Amino acid sequence: MSIPTAAGDVQTAVPTPVPPRRPGAAKxxxxxxxxxxxxxxxxxxxxxxxxxxxVVFFVWPAVIGLGYSFTDYNGVVDPKFVGLxxxxxxxxxxxxxxxxxxxxxxxxxxxxLGFVLSLSMxxxxxxxxxxxxxxxxxxxxxxxxxxxIVTGVIWRWMFGENFGLANFVIESLGGKAVPWQSNADxxxxxxxxxxxxxxxxxxxxxxxxxxxxxxxxxxxxxxLDGAGAWHQFRYITLPSIAPTSFIVILLSSLSAxxxxxxxxxxxxxxxxxxxNLLVQYIYTNGFQNAHIGYASAASMVLMLILMAIAxxxxxxxxxxxxxx
Numbered sequence: 499m500s501i502p503t504a505a506g507d508v509q510t511a512v513p514t515p516v517p518p519r520r521p522g523a524a525k526x527x528x529x530x531x532x533x534x535x536x537x538x539x540x541x542x543x544x545x546x547x548x549x550x551x552x553v554v555f556f557v558w559p560a561v562i563g564l565g566y567s568f569t570d571y572n573g574v575v576d577p578k579f580v581g582l583x584x585x586x587x588x589x590x591x592x593x594x595x596x597x598x599x600x601x602x603x604x605x606x607x608x609x610x611l612g613f614v615l616s617l618s619m620x621x622x623x624x625x626x627x628x629x630x631x632x633x634x635x636x637x638x639x640x641x642x643x644x645x646x647i648v649t650g651v652i653w654r655w656m657f658g659e660n661f662g663l664a665n666f667v668i669e670s671l672g673g674k675a676v677p678w679q680s681n682a683d684x685x686x687x688x689x690x691x692x693x694x695x696x697x698x699x700x701x702x703x704x705x706x707x708x709x710x711x712x713x714x715x716x717x718x719x720x721x722l723d724g725a726g727a728w729h730q731f732r733y734i735t736l737p738s739i740a741p742t743s744f745i746v747i748l749l750s751s752l753s754a755x756x757x758x759x760x761x762x763x764x765x766x767x768x769x770x771x772x773x774n775l776l777v778q779y780i781y782t783n784g785f786q787n788a789h790i791g792y793a794s795a796a797s798m799v800l801m802l803i804l805m806a807i808a809x810x811x812x813x814x815x816x817x818x819x820x821x822x
Contacts, residue, residue, distance in 0.1 A: 563798065593771070601776040611694045617701075639699045659675060692760055701749075744811070
């Protein structure tokens with residue numbers, strides 16, 4: 499802009515620069531006016547939805563089950579309060595202790611087997627020398643995609659006494675048929691292998707992720723020091739994946755005590771009731787015998803057992819980490 503002066507000269511006025519507007523200023527003002535921003539509302543919304551689902555599908559059924567455990571409810575007539583009678587009857591039932599002992603035995607065998615199987619599969623998939631890892635990863639993960647009921651039917655077909663594939667092969671080789679279903683110990687062993695096979699895929703993925711997070715420099719330094727594959731696995735891999743190992747053992751233990759679908763489809767807890775696990779015991783009393791109040795009391799005991807297992811494993815894990 500030109501401005502004339504008293505001397506007749508013309509000077510050009512330099513416009514004063516306007517400072518640029520700070521990005522987000524209008525948004526900030528708007529956010530303060532509205533009170534809460536969208537980034538704050540999003541996590542609150544997600545947490546609220548999960549909290550509602552947790553209360554509806556976990557807390558509320560647990561409260562109902564706890565209330566039924568103090569009644570003689572059978573699903574037909576109105577429940578009548580009986581106090582601790584169901585619990586006294588439960589702790590005096592030899593069948594309950596038999597199912598509880600069988601469940602502990604199943605967990606003691608199935609959890610280590612599943613741990614070793616899933617870790618072995620993960621080591622195979624993460625080995626630099628392994629070939630066809632993409633195909634193997636898909637093949638190993640297929641059992642996890644199969645329904646537990648279908649898993650039980652498949653293994654029942656393979657280990658049936660009269661029409662099973664295993665006995666067909668054994669007899670074709672000149673051997674005698676094995677009583678996979680009529681022998682209680684063999685029947686439980688088949689259940690152990692079936693559930694370990696079905697559950698190893700998910701644990702395998704956890705181990706694969708944990709092993710890949712171990713820095714390769716550890717293995718390179720160990721190789722320079724002359725450490726072999728076993729020593730690298732023992733002193734590098736195992737300590738590095740210890741948190742994942744704890745999660746796998748915890749989840750596997752809880753799953754073993756809740757096992758139902760595969761066992762029910764494979765042998766129904768047979769022969770007879772010899773292999774009735776704790777959940778089968780609850781199912782039989784609650785749905786087949788219509789003793790819902792009594793079954794609810796057994797369910798509360800199972801919940802306490804699961805809580806005790808989780809707390810013990812958490813305490814052991816914390817003590818182990820504090821010593822490192």
